[in-house]
Amino acid sequence: MAHITLDHIRHAYGPNPQSDQDYALREIDHEWNDGGAYALLGPSGCGKTTLLNIISGLLQPSHGRILFDGRDVTDLSTQARNIAQVFQFPVIYDTMSVYDNLAFPLRNRGVAEPEVDRRVREMLEIIDLSGWAKRKAQGLTADQKQKISLGRGLVRNDVNAILFDEPLTVIDPHMKWVLRSQLKRLHRQFGFTMVYVTHDQTEALTFADKVVVMYDGQIVQIGTPAELFERPSHTFVGYFIGSPGMNVLPANIEGSTVSIGGETLSLDYAPDVSGARRVELGIRPEFVRIGREGMPVTISRIEDIGRMKIVRANFAGQPIAIVAEEDAEIPSEAGITFDAGAINIYADSWRVGRE
Ligand code: ATP
Numbered sequence: 148m149a150h151i152t153l154d155h156i157r158h159a160y161g162p163n164p165q166s167d168q169d170y171a172l173r174e175i176d177h178e179w180n181d182g183g184a185y186a187l188l189g190p191s192g193c194g195k196t197t198l199l200n201i202i203s204g205l206l207q208p209s210h211g212r213i214l215f216d217g218r219d220v221t222d223l224s225t226q227a228r229n230i231a232q233v234f235q236f237p238v239i240y241d242t243m244s245v246y247d248n249l250a251f252p253l254r255n256r257g258v259a260e261p262e263v264d265r266r267v268r269e270m271l272e273i274i275d276l277s278g279w280a281k282r283k284a285q286g287l288t289a290d291q292k293q294k295i296s297l298g299r300g301l302v303r304n305d306v307n308a309i310l311f312d313e314p315l316t317v318i319d320p321h322m323k324w325v326l327r328s329q330l331k332r333l334h335r336q337f338g339f340t341m342v343y344v345t346h347d348q349t350e351a352l353t354f355a356d357k358v359v360v361m362y363d364g365q366i367v368q369i370g371t372p373a374e375l376f377e378r379p380s381h382t383f384v385g386y387f388i389g390s391p392g393m394n395v396l397p398a399n400i401e402g403s404t405v406s407i408g409g410e411t412l413s414l415d416y417a418p419d420v421s422g423a424r425r426v427e428l429g430i431r432p433e434f435v436r437i438g439r440e441g442m443p444v445t446i447s448r449i450e451d452i453g454r455m456k457i458v459r460a461n462f463a464g465q466p467i468a469i470v471a472e473e474d475a476e477i478p479s480e481a482g483i484t485f486d487a488g489a490i491n492i493y494a495d496s497w498r499v500g501r502e
Pocket residue numbers: 160161171189190191192193194195196197198346
C-alpha cells in the first residue's frame with residue numbers, strides 16, 4: 148500500500164482558466180499516510196470526484212503531481228498506478244459467476260490458479276457470499292452486486308490504494324451499516340490505504356480515521372472526527388459537521404477581549420486577527436449553557452428531539468442554537484454562557500489558534 152502525496156494540484160475543466168472560480172480544484176497540497184482510511188467529505192460540486200479521478204489516473208490535473216511512496220505517477224494510467232476502484236454503481240460482469248467475477252482481477256494479473264482459488268474462497272467468506280459462488284451475477288440484488296465489487300477491489304492484496312466513490316448509495320438503508328462495518332473490519336485486517344468519497348457526514352465520521360473536508364475546490368481540514376468537532380479550522384467545517392452546526396457570530400477582538408453586540412467575553416489568549424476583514428466567534432450549540440444567569444437571550448423556539456432540546460434564540464441581534472438537556476428548565480428570561488475552552492476565533496473564515 149502507498150503513501151500518497153498530492154503536490155500542488157490544481158484542475159480546471161475548461162480552457163484558459165482566469166481566476167480561482169474557473170478551477171474545480173484550487174490548490175491541493177497534502178500527504179496521506181500509508182494504510183490510512185480517509186473519507187473525502189463535502190457538499191455536491193466541491194471537487195471530491197475530480198480529486199478521486201486525479202488520484203486514480205482517470206483524469207490528468209492541469210497542474211501539480213501525484214506521488215505514491217515518493218514516486219511520481221502523474222503520467223501513469225490507472226492500471227499502471229495499481230489502484231482498485233469501487234464506484235457508486237457496481238461494476239461487475241453479469242454473465243460470469245460470482246466466483247469468476249472475484250477471480251478475474253487475479254487471473255488478469257497472472258496469479259497461479261491454486262492461489263486464485265485460495266484467495267477467492269477467502270474473499271467469498273469475508274463478503275458473506277460463499278453459498279453464491281456458482282451463481283451468475285445477473286440475478287443478484289444491488290447489495291450482493293456491490294459486495295462483489297468490494298470483493299474484487301480487495302481480493303488483490305498488492306494494490307497501492309482502494310478508492311471508493313459513494314459505494315453505498317445504491318444499498319438499502321438496513322444493509323448499509325452491514326457493509327460499512329464489513330469494510331471497516333477489512334481495512335483493519337488488510338491495512339490498505341483507502342480513500343472514500345461521501346457527502347454523508349455520519350458515514351464519514353463513523354468510518355474513517357481521518358476525514359478530509361472539501362469546500363469550493365479546496366481541502367479545508369483533514370482531521371479526526373473529534374478534531375473536526377472541537378476545532379473546525381474553517382467556519383464551513385463548523386456548519387457542515389454537527390447537527391445543528393456551529394454558531395458563528397460576528398465579533399470584534401481587542402487583545403484577549405471579544406465583543407459581540409454589547410456583550411464582552413475574555414479569552415485566555417489573544418488571537419492575532421490583524422488585517423482580517425471579518426472576525427467571528429464560533430461556538431458549538433453543545434457548549435452553550437442556558438439558565439437564569441449570563442448574557443441575555445430572547446428565545447424564539449424550543450425543539451424537543453427526545454434525548455435533548457434544541458433551543459433557538461436571539462443573542463445580540465444574531466440567531467443562536469443551544470443544545471440543552473432533555474429535562475432542562477428553560478426560563479423565559481434566560482441568559483447564556485459559553486464554555487471558554489470551546490470558543491474558536493475565525494479571521495476571514497479561517498481559525499486563528501493560540502500560537
Ligand atoms: P458530487 O458530490 O455532486 O458528485 P463532487 O464534490 O464530486 O460533487 P465534482 O464532480 O468533482 O464534485 O465537480 C467539481 C466541479 O467541477 C463542479 O463545479 C462541476 O460542475 C465541475 N465538473 C465536474 N466534472 C466536469 C466536467 N466533466 N466538465 C466540466 N466541469 C465539470
